[in-house]
Amino acid sequence: MPIPKRVGIVGYGHLGQFLEAAISKREDLEVAFIWNRSPGALSHLDQRLVCHDLTDFASFSPDLVVEVAHPDVSKQYGALFLKEADYLVGSPTALADAELEASLRTVAQSGTRGLYLPAGALWGSMDLRKMADLGTLQGLKITMKKHPSSFKLKSPLKELNDGVSGSAVTLYDGPVRGLCPLAPNNVNTMAAAAVAAHNLGFDGVNGCLISDPALTDRHIVLVEAEGKGGFRVCTERVNPAAVGAVTGNATYNSFLSSVVAAGAMGPGVHLC
Ligand SMILES: NC(=O)c1ccc[n+]([C@@H]2O[C@H](COP(=O)([O-])OP(=O)(O)OC[C@H]3O[C@@H](n4cnc5c(N)ncnc54)[C@H](O)[C@@H]3O)[C@@H](O)[C@H]2O)c1
Incomplete structure (x- = not known):
């Protein structure tokens, strides 16, 4: 039997708890440690797995740290994690900070x-990455549509979303770099x-956020990519999600697949 990959989980909210439960059912993964900002939430766990101070994470010998x-x-600990373990960034909106992206890269x-x-x-991430590597990706727009209660926004988008009732409202349409700090979750x-589209980056990829009261049971993600000579791909991902859910059901499983895949590709920056 292969040696299980030891995974350090940083954060014990919805996704952290899902991962802990999912990892404990698998033979190829094991929990190395769990850290949470409020340690009280970890009192029911085997205390040998609880990391109280993230600067001490390496003493748990993780192969992979998952934020x-x-x-x-990532700002505070990303570089530290990367010196000792592979690092899966669960909140990649952090990389809209150009300085942080450059230093972690x-x-x-x-x-x-x-x-x-x-x-x-994101559907088709590997295809976008391949086109970016070849420099043939010329445009990319990602549109996300959710029910107003599924958004956790900062001002001024928060106020705009609070006023949505009846018909759908476009909260933002512009470079992804400007949107990440306003809708980090x-x-x-x-x-x-x-x-993935590194030839366009956070300034060249367009993000459109739509608040739609009609979307009571699903999240929608549209990916529109354009290449040379009229090349065009458009995909629509419809993900079942309860009203108020920030993360759709299928995205949890997609995240678990990323945890399984992470670590196999050596140094560098990888999508998985
Ligand atoms: N990449 C993806 O597909 C994907 C999917 C879902 C969630 N996420 C991201 O993963 C993160 C966790 O999502 P979740 O649904 O579990 O959220 P959650 O709100 O359920 O849990 C977040 C946890 O982190 C803690 N926390 C909050 N702010 C913190 C801070 N500044 N420093 C340290 N700890 C802090 C909270 O106490 C809580 O335990 C979010 O940033 C979310 O945007 C990513």
Whole structure:
């Protein structure tokens, strides 16, 4: 039997709890540690797995650290994680900070460990990456449509969304870089797209966020890619999701697949 990959989980909210439960059912993965900002939430766990201080994470010997807490974690600990383990950034909106993206890329490309970004709800990430590598990707727009209660937004988008009733409203339409700080929990898929489409990046990939009261049971993600000579691909992903859910059901399983895949590709920046 192969040796299980030891996974450190940083954050114990919806996604962290889902991962802990899913990992415990698998033979190819095991929990190395769990950290949470409020340690009280971890009191029911085997205390040998609880990391109280993230600067001490390496003592748990993780092969992979998975951030499922907040974009700020990468700013504070991303480079530290990458020195000792592969690092899967669950909140890739953090990379809209150009300085942070550059510094994590440098550490990932010069060391022995890889920086991994989950494809999340992004369909066709590998195709976008291939086109970006060849420089043939000329345009990319990601449109995300959700029920107003599924958004966790910052001002001024928050106020705009609070006023939505009846018909759908476009909250934002422009470069993904400007949207990430305003909707850090909702547009991880767009951030993953900006990393996959690296020839366009956060300034060149367009993000459109639509608040639609009619979407009571699903999230919708449209990917529109354009290439040379009239090449065009458009996909629509319809993901069942309860009213108020920030993350659609299928995205949890997609995230678990990313945890399984992360770590196999060596140094550098990878989508998985
Ligand atoms: N890439 C993807 O496909 C994808 C999917 C779902 C969620 N996410 C991201 O993963 C993260 C967790 O999602 P969730 O649904 O579990 O959220 P959640 O709100 O259920 O849990 C977040 C956890 O992190 C903690 N936390 C909040 N702010 C923090 C901070 N500044 N520093 C440290 N800890 C903090 C909270 O206490 C909580 O335990 C979010 O950033 C979310 O945007 C990504």
